Every structure is written in C-alpha cells, then in structure tokens.
Amino acid sequence: MSNPNIILAGYLAGATDYIPIAEKLAKQNIAATVVPLKWWEWVPTVGGRSIAPILEKLDRTVNLELERSGASKVNIIAHSAGGWLSRIYLGDRPYYDKVWDARSKVAKLVCLGTPQRSLEPWSLRNLGFVNDNYPDAFYDDIEYICVAGKSVRGTKSSPQKWLAYSSYELTTGQGDAWGDGIIPLEAAYLKGATNIEIDGVYHSARSGKWYGSQEAIDIWSKYL
Template identity: 50%
Template structure:
C-alpha cells in the first residue's frame, strides 16, 4: 500500500491552494494531507524570523496522518520554501530563532521515506532568508540523510532578462543565486532548485506557484513526471 503523503505549502501560501494536488494524489492511491496553513500563519516568520510555527504545524500533520494510516513512514512534498523547511524538519540539530532560549529538535528523518521538493530555492542571496537557509546548508548539506530519497524538481520556463515580461524573473533569480540571466520557473532558478546527491529533475513549461497562470508543478501532466518517486 502506498505511504501516506504530506504536502508543505510554499511561503505565504495557504493549504487551500494545494487541494487539487492533494485530490490528484488521493486518486492515485496515496493518502494525502496538506499542512493546514493559512496565509496569516506565515506572518510571524516574515523578515527571516524563525519558521518554528510552520514546523510545529507540519509535525502535528505528520503525527496525525501516521496515526490514521497506522504507517511508520511518510512521503513529504515541499513546495518552494516548504522544501527547505522540510529539510529542517528532518534534522537533529537544535533549531531556533536568533536569541531564542528553547530551541526545538524535530529529528523526523527516520519517518520520511522520500522528500520531493518542487521549485524550492535551496540557496539564496536575499538577506531576509539567509539565516534560515544558511542553517539548512551548514547543518544538512545536499541530500544529507542516506535513509531519505531526495528528489528535487526545477522548472525551465522563463529565461530571466532585463526586459518586459521577464524582468521579474531576472530579479528573482538574481536575488536567489546571484545571476539573473538564467532559466527557472519564474521565481526559482534551476541552479537553486537542485541539491548535490539528490535525484535532480527539470520539467519544461511549469510555473512556480499553484496560483500561477497555466500549469505548475502539481498540475496533471507535470505530476506524471515525479509521482513515480513516491513510495
């Protein structure tokens, strides 16, 4: 029987945006739940603050679906920031906001069989995200846990250029990887969406967000490319 699957929304996204993906996975036989985030749940994390509130909700969701399914492991799907937040969740290092007195340790990697990241910026030059991403990179570089299968999906859709129609992509890519003239999904450049040691894939024509016009990573056709990696 397929393992239960948990979806971790991207930054400032609510769970409702992932309902079509959740239903698609359920129809394929994967018991699936999305971390029940609302947009306002992200507000305490704005400005590079601790993402512990998101991690707590993720942990509650994982424990609930494990109990309901009587399984011992899950698949984890992290979209955008949800991907690097998931990597913190896997780890055993104390995580806290700067100056926080009671750091948390999630140590969830034994419970995760597969981690799939969709358009996740695993690196960033942007000063508000550097503290969190540096924590991940320094403590859990690459596909860190050998018992977890890491699959990192990037989109090749928009080439960043300083001209109308691709200026936003150029700016976003530059903030993320330091280079604007490169390919990506309109938000995350390919080079930032991949991890050393992971199964790294590129899907052409997908846009970053479930709210983007056209197709995104969780649309039916792109889903066919990566769903086979779920257990």
C-alpha cells in the same frame, strides 16, 4: 503498504491552494494530506524569523497521519520554501532550541521549486542554518527528489522576464538563467538528490502550468 504523503505549502500560501494536488493524487490511488495552514500563519516568520510555527503544524500533521494510517513513515511533498523548511524538520540539531529529528518518520522528501540556496538577505539566517548543518542530500536514509520548472529565461526584455531576471539574481547572483519564473534551476537542486527538470512549468498556479498541474504531477508522482 505505500507511504502516505504530506503536502506542505510554500511561503505565504495556505492549504487551499494545494488541495487540488491531493485530489489529483487520489485519482492515482496515492493518499495525500495537506498541512492545514492558513496563509497568515506565515506572517510571524517574515523577515528571516523562526519558522518554528510552520514546523509545529507540519509535525502535528505527520504524527496524525502516521497514527491514522498505521504506516511507519510518510513522504513529504513540499513546495517552494516548504522544501528547505522540511530539511530543518528532518534534522537532529537544535533550531531555536528545539530538535525536530523527524528523519525516522520520513522516507522521501519531494521538493517542488524549492530555493535550496539563496542570497536574499531575509532568507540567509534560515537557509544558512539548513545548508551549514544539512548540506546537499544530507541523510543517506532519506530519498530526496528535487523538481525544477524550466519556463522563463531571465532577461530585461519584458515585464515577466524582468521579474524572473530580478528573482534569479536575488537568489544566485545571476539573472540571465533559466527557471520557473521565480527560482532558477541552479538553486532548486541538491547534490546527491534525484534532480528533475520539467519544461514549461511555472512557480505558482497563477502563472498557468505549475508543479500542481496534472502534467507535472504525472512526472514527479512516479517517485512517490
């Protein structure tokens, strides 16, 4: 029996944007459920505050799917900030006085365009917690798959490339790099993970071909 899959939205995104991914996976006979988030449920987490409200929704969805399917574990497919958030979810150390310790429920964590590290001031508290406590592909019994798009090299030559340059610089300190237009390749990978680069993939659906496009899904879904 294959593991059911849980899809977690990225920062300030709602479930609606990710339902097409679940539908595409279903056509490949891969079961997937999207965490039922509304975009505004991220608002209390803005500015580096606790992301516990999102963890609560993730945990509830995982538990319901395990009960419904009878499976012993799920895979988590997480976009953008959802990836490092899921690393907190796996962990066995208190995060704002609660220990989630969900590693026994999870077989694989697939991160799509996740900033696994960042210099952004508003992300330092949460990402610092993640990387101080669970660096790299921390748990040997979890399979980590990190997927990064390579579509835009950051330069100051055009508005799109300037946005990429600024975002990459905020993330790693170096704007002249390749990435998905928001997250540079360097920041999307974890040491010890299966790290996958996909040409032409952008960070979000608004830019065209992204992690949820069929061509990209065909690549990363092989690891589920």
